Amino acid sequence: PTVVAVDIEQQKMVEVGQEALNLMGRVTEDMKVARPLKNGVVAYFEYTHLFLNEMLKRVTGSVRMFKPQVMLTHPYGITSVERRAVHEATLEALGPRSSVLLISQPMTAALGIDLPIGTPTGNMVVCMGGGCTQAAVLAMHDIVSGQTLREGGLYLDEAIAAYVRKKYGLILGQPTAEQVKKEIGAAVSQDEERSMELQGQDQVTGLPRPLTLTTSEVVEALQEPLDNVFETVRQVLEKTPPELASDIIDRGIARANSA
The missing domain is CATH 3.30.420.40 (ATPase, nucleotide binding domain)
Structure with a gap:
């Protein structure tokens, strides 16, 4: 996942990827867990730079003995401004001698599954x-x-959280909503009804409260965002x-x- 955990005062990255995502909703005020990209394009330039720099370090090591050449994917139909933001963030992470190639995600997906x-x-x-x-x-x-x-997977998580908040007055964090989606989520009604026990925060009292959610409820919650995909x-x-x-x-x- 494209997530970073940053020390706000020092503007230093603490964790990246899944490790950063695991910290979401669990950090103190002097730390921030953020998604550098929003809707597939750069939302926080500095965080995008930190994320890319860390990913490149993991591949090439801290000392680069060669001129990096990187291919990045981007959503189909993004604007020239959005494309330039991705390009510049990558060049800043790589250095001026590097080269960056941008290619649309549908094209790389088709190549990856050998269409x-x-x-x-x-x-x-x-x-x-x-x-x-x-x-x-x-x-x-x-x-x-x-x-x-x-709209993507995060929008599905938001739809589940909004459904639970409206129906049960319970606030769910994004990681919990995502867990619900993965464990009992479905696009259409299922022959076998599954359920999941979870904990949320009562909207009125602010106290933790348990809830059992079923697959049919998740199907109902996801109807609108999935209709948008089908459209x-x-x-x-x-x-x-x-x-x-x-x-x-x-x-x-x-x-x-x-x-």
Whole structure:
């Protein structure tokens, strides 16, 4: 996960990735746990720089004996300003002698799952990351039609937390909502009803209170955000040439996760 834990006073990174995510909601006032990216683009330039610098250290070591060459993915359809922010943050982390190549996430997802995108056959991929969801149709090494919804996995977590707060008057943190999504979440009603016991903060008293949540309730909570995803896919298919759309009907849609 693209998360950093930072010492506010020293502006020094304490943890990064999963270790930082584990600290969310558990740190003192002199520390901040933040997501450098929002909806797939740079939201905090300095934190993005810290995150990239740490990731590069883990790959190359603290002393770099060669000119780094890095390929980064970005959401389909971002603006030139957003693209430049990613490029500049990476160059600052790498150094001026480095080179950076940016490529759209649907393209890398299709390459990663070995779709035949170099042929005239239509291929469709849906990428859901933490901050955005992308749907794209690819053929002949190009994106024929595509669209990005600025909602992703984190928006699903927010929908679960909002549902619980409205129905039960209980406040859930994002990590707890994500755990609910992973353990008992579903897009449609299931034959087997699962449940999960969790702890939240009472909205009135501020005290901890237990709650048992079921799969059917999570399905209800996720209905609106998932409808938005389905609508995005539908709009992309509407803009796709009939011949390629016919290929997709025969071949299906590939789904990929992105960070």
